[in-house]
Amino acid sequence: MIIDNIYKKINLKIEGKGLPIVLLHGFMESLEIWNYIYSDISNKYKVLSIDLPGHGKSFSTLNHDTIFTMEKSAEIVKKILEKENIQKAVFVGHSMGGYIALALAEKYPEIFLGLCLLHSTAESDSDDKKKIRMQSIRLAVNNYTMLVDTSINKLFNLKEFSFLQEKIFFVKKIALSTSVDSVISFLKGMEIRKDRRFLLKETSFPKLHIIGLYDLILDPKKIREEAKNGNKTNSFIEIPTGHMGHIEKPKEITKILENFMNHVILKNYRI
Numbered sequence: 001m002i003i004d005n006i007y008k009k010i011n012l013k014i015e016g017k018g019l020p021i022v023l024l025h026g027f028m029e030s031l032e033i034w035n036y037i038y039s040d041i042s043n044k045y046k047v048l049s050i051d052l053p054g055h056g057k058s059f060s061t062l063n064h065d066t067i068f069t070m071e072k073s074a075e076i077v078k079k080i081l082e083k084e085n086i087q088k089a090v091f092v093g094h095s096m097g098g099y100i101a102l103a104l105a106e107k108y109p110e111i112f113l114g115l116c117l118l119h120s121t122a123e124s125d126s127d128d129k130k131k132i133r134m135q136s137i138r139l140a141v142n143n144y145t146m147l148v149d150t151s152i153n154k155l156f157n158l159k160e161f162s163f164l165q166e167k168i169f170f171v172k173k174i175a176l177s178t179s180v181d182s183v184i185s186f187l188k189g190m191e192i193r194k195d196r197r198f199l200l201k202e203t204s205f206p207k208l209h210i211i212g213l214y215d216l217i218l219d220p221k222k223i224r225e226e227a228k229n230g231n232k233t234n235s236f237i238e239i240p241t242g243h244m245g246h247i248e249k250p251k252e253i254t255k256i257l258e259n260f261m262n263h264v265i266l267k268n269y270r271i
Helices: 003-007 031-042 070-083 096-107 127-142 144-153 158-163 165-176 180-191 198-202 220-228 250-269
Strands: 012-015 020-024 046-050 089-094 112-118 207-212 234-239
Touching: 012 031, 020 031, 020 070, 020 096, 031 046, 031 165, 031 250, 046 070, 070 096, 070 180, 089 096, 089 250, 096 112, 096 180, 096 198, 112 250, 127 144, 127 180, 144 165, 144 180, 158 165, 207 220, 207 250, 220 234, 234 250
Parallel strands: 020 046, 020 089, 089 112, 112 207, 207 234
Antiparallel strands: 012 046
16 A cells, blocks of 8 residues: 555645644544534644545545554554654544554654543453454444444443434444445454553653543543553543543543643743
């Protein structure tokens, strides 16, 4: 796969000025998933968001036999940064976007000013999670609409489910526009991704886990322990949401990210 050719067909959005922030969306999402926080953040920083291959408006040559690894996605992100002349940035990865950011950090730690794992983890899939990935692949082949319905519903805080219907519909609409072949390819890529918890200890840039207290996808307790087991540059914040804090509580996420950016600026640019 030639990344230069892919780049020409990758949809991206850049707004604002100042310190760069790269927003990496999650599985079956697109750059539109950041709509609820984008304008507030781009008022203060230079914000780059990307549609991963087969997601949103990005072209994809993937088929159901392809395994699209987190490393391949990371290389696409790196090439985009080079073409946009962004040498260093803060990276915010939601769920799968966090896996991609970690793959990028392993190979290119020098480009990281900071990393926010938004409802994400550095740990690889457990055996049970791998089985769920395979079940999702079978459902994607047989009934993609059902996969979207069941998967997206689980992303939100069930206690607020009835109040979040408009936002849930918004996320489902994005998911339904995602190429089925790309969904299968990325499911395979996530299933084989490596454990990168060592990066939380070995890298020196600031890192933040944002944890949803009602997250049904990632166990809040495990993510809390993951953050605590990193080095002194690691921190975590818990919020009363499911797996979609930037959709459920956008103003709270915006404030958290702004505080994190201030921390990054103080660390990297202190006189």
